[in-house]
Amino acid sequence: MEVNVFNVSGQETGAKVQLPDAVFGIEPNEHAVYLDVKLYLANQRQGTHKSKQRNEIAGSTRKLYKQKGTGGARAGSVKSPLFNGGGRVFGPQPRDYSFKLNKKLKALARKTALTYKAQDNSIVVLEDFSFDTIKTKNYIKLVADLNLGNEKTLLVLPAADNNVYLSSRNLKKAKVITADQLNTYDVLNAGKLLLTTGSVKTLEEAFAK
Structure with missing residues (x-):
């Protein structure tokens, strides 16, 4: 699946990125998704x-x-x-309340969630970026320029970026994680999935085995 790449101003750069079918176009497995979401929610419980x-x-x-x-x-x-x-x-x-799942099952669930987002055209790919300063209005502008102001968004970065993370932390409908923190619940809970070109490569290396 080929998608256009946008910059932080919401404009197409002319470049395209291939979303690998091994990650974004698999045969969905709903039971794996159910188990992985159940795992995530169970692990959030304090049990006190x-x-x-x-x-x-x-x-x-x-x-x-x-x-x-x-x-x-x-x-x-x-x-x-x-x-x-x-x-x-x-x-x-x-x-x-916590329990464990096999690595292959968790990977299958996450690839299924990514496949659902791809099928719904709910994936937006951005060129790699960073913020010079920590300002919430920078992230608000980024989302507004992409016409996603009313959407619940999940931004996946290839590596930790403190400026981007802290700029989004006060926004209820925004969440920023790194590619190695990707989980099924967050992907399905977001209206739009924002990936950078770097995070697409990271996800492909992690899951397309």
Whole structure:
């Protein structure tokens, strides 16, 4: 798939870039995408939720009333889950939600996500660039010149660029990552995927094996 290359002013440079079919034109695998997105979201969870069981509640352990003759159910402690302020039955406990997937499966999921973006014509390729200073308005202008002001964008750089990253950090609809940080969730969550010519080469080297 061949696409035009734009500069930071939103104008076509006349150059074209070939998006390799081995990365941007594979047979999609939706189940791989499901597993990789599930992995990403699970790994974001802190797992610090906690409720108290009856042995952790502060309170007296004396028997509330005699066992028989009251006409009601027997009760041994105010800590019982049946009473207000008592322990919780089978409540949440701290746990680790993360799990692992094979490298080949994760690569398949990410290539599927890139293929979906290519099929939807949602990929914009820019020539390699950088900002001289850290200014949010520089990134706003970049997105506006590409007519993507209302779109949720994901910019993939070949290597870390602090000026570009910090210029975009305060924008809700913009996210900047490097090619080695690419994940299925971010690709699918973005309306438009912005790649540089350098990041296209990096992705091809990483996935087209």
